Each structure stands twice: as structure tokens, then as C-alpha cells.
Amino acid sequence: MQKVAVFGNTGGGKSTLSKRLSDITGLPLHILDKIQYRSGGVEVPQEDYKRAHQEILQADRWIIDGFGCMETLWLRLDEADTLVFVDLPLYVHFWWVTKRMISGNIKPPEGWPENSPILKSSINSYRVLWLCHKYLNPRYREYIDRARNTKSVYHIRSTEQISHFFESIENEINFENGRLA
Numbered sequence: 001m002q003k004v005a006v007f008g009n010t011g012g013g014k015s016t017l018s019k020r021l022s023d024i025t026g027l028p029l030h031i032l033d034k035i036q037y038r039s040g041g042v043e044v045p046q047e048d049y050k051r052a053h054q055e056i057l058q059a060d061r062w063i064i065d066g067f068g069c070m071e072t073l074w075l076r077l078d079e080a081d082t083l084v085f086v087d088l089p090l091y092v093h094f095w096w097v098t099k100r101m102i103s104g105n106i107k108p109p110e111g112w113p114e115n116s117p118i119l120k121s122s123i124n125s126y127r128v129l130w131l132c133h134k135y136l137n138p139r140y141r142e143y144i145d146r147a148r149n150t151k152s153v154y155h156i157r158s159t160e161q162i163s164h165f166f167e168s169i170e171n172e173i174n175f176e177n178g179r180l181a
Contacts, residue, residue, distance in 0.1 A: 001025060001082045001152060001169075004063040007073070007140065008086030008156075009132040010125040011097035015110045017086065017162060018065035024169055025063075030056050032066030039114040041121065077143060082152040084165070085144050090133050092159065097125045 004027060006018045015031060022029035035056075036049045046069070053072045056062055057079045064076055077083060100109050101122035108116065144153045154165055 001172075002027070002061045003080045004082040004084060005076045005080035006063060006065045006084045006086065007067065007077070008088075009090075009093045009137065010067075010128045011093040011095075011100060012086040012088050013096060013162065014065050014086050015112075017084070017156075017165075018063050019110060020166060021084070021169065022063050024166065024173065027061050027063045028059070029063045029065065032064065032068040033112055033116075036066075036068060037116070041116045077147070080151065082154070083144055083147055084154045084156065085140055086156050087137060087140070088157065088159065090129065093129055093133075094126075097122060097129065100125075 004021065004025075006014050006021070008014055015033075018029055018031070021027070032053075035044070035052050037043055049068070050072060053068060053076070056064060057075065064080075067073060068076070101118060103109075104112075104118035104122070108114070109118075112121075141155075144155055147153055156162055156165055
């Protein structure tokens with residue numbers, strides 16, 4: 001596990017999962033929302049975003065969290081040696097977007113650029129939820145089914161599986177460290 005792509009529908013806890021995975025593995029974390037948007041939610045020029053994304057892909061070790069854009073998404077998934085697809089039931093994503101919108105007025109959401117417009121971003125998330133569920137998730141599922149032969153794939157389909165995921169990663173690291181000691 002050196003190059004990890006964390007992806008899935010909006011509001012699935014990808015940023016929280018990615019941060020914890022980075023803490024466990026020591027891999028550097030790159031949050032696409034912070035690369036694609038400036039303070040206040042202003043989008044950076046597309047070419048600047050793509051250049052920054054490409055620089056990350058060329059590094060030896062990384063965790064990349066988020067969507068970015070269609071063009072960079074597939075490049076990232078191809079380059080990763082580990083895929084973490086957060087594919088929770090639609091109602092969970094909907095509920096977590098709602099919770100993020102409510103709590104975001106008190107404490108900014110993790111992984112979001114400073115002064116992000118919470119309400120505007122949340123409304124956009126509600127629009128994206130169904131579109132991703134209907135059109136993009138089936139493509140993600142096909143991709144990970146093909147990728148299982150060449151990559152480590154973690155397909156997280158329930159909130160319980162998130163805990164199991166961390167447990168398995170921690171066990172793997174402990175095993176590796178035990179062999180090295």
C-alpha cells in the first residue's frame with residue numbers, strides 16, 4: 001500500500017477515512033477539494049488543478065481523497081496500487097451530507113478549504129448524490145471488479161465495514177512491523 005485512491009459518492013466519510021488511514025500508514029494525504037478550491041470555495045483554474053494532481057501522481061507514496069474531475073479520476077485510479085471505494089447505501093450518504101451541513105456552521109467540515117460556503121456546497125452535494133449513485137457508482141463497481149487482479153481493493157458497503165477496514169489495515173501494519181523487528 002503505497003498509492004491509495006479513496007473515492008465514492010459525496011458525504012460518505014471519505015475525508016475522515018482518508019485522514020485516519022494516513023495516520024495509521026504514515027502515507028501523505030492529498031485532499032482534492034483543497035487542491036481544486038481556494039479559501040471561500042473559489043475554484044482554481046482547471047490547468048493548475050490538473051498540474052498539481054499530476055505532480056502528486058508522480059510521487060512514490062500518497063493517499064488521494066476525493067473526486068476532482070472525470071479526467072483526473074480515472075488517471076488516479078489507474079495509478080493507485082490500492083483502491084478504497086466507499087459505496088454506502090444512498091440514505092447514509094444523504095444523512096451524512098445533512099449532518100455535515102448542520103454541523104458545518106459550527107465547525108468547518110474536515111478536508112474542506114477554509115471559509116467554504118457550507119449551504120451552497122451542501123445543496124450541490126444533494127444534486128450530486130443521485131447522479132453519482134445512478135451513473136458513476138456502477139462504473140466504479142465495474143472498475144474495481146476488473147482491478148481486483150492487479151490492485152488491493154477495499155469495497156466498503158456499510159458503516160460497520162469502515163471499522164473492519166481500519167482493523168485489517170492496522171493488523172497488516174502490525175504484522176509487517178513484527179516481521180521487521
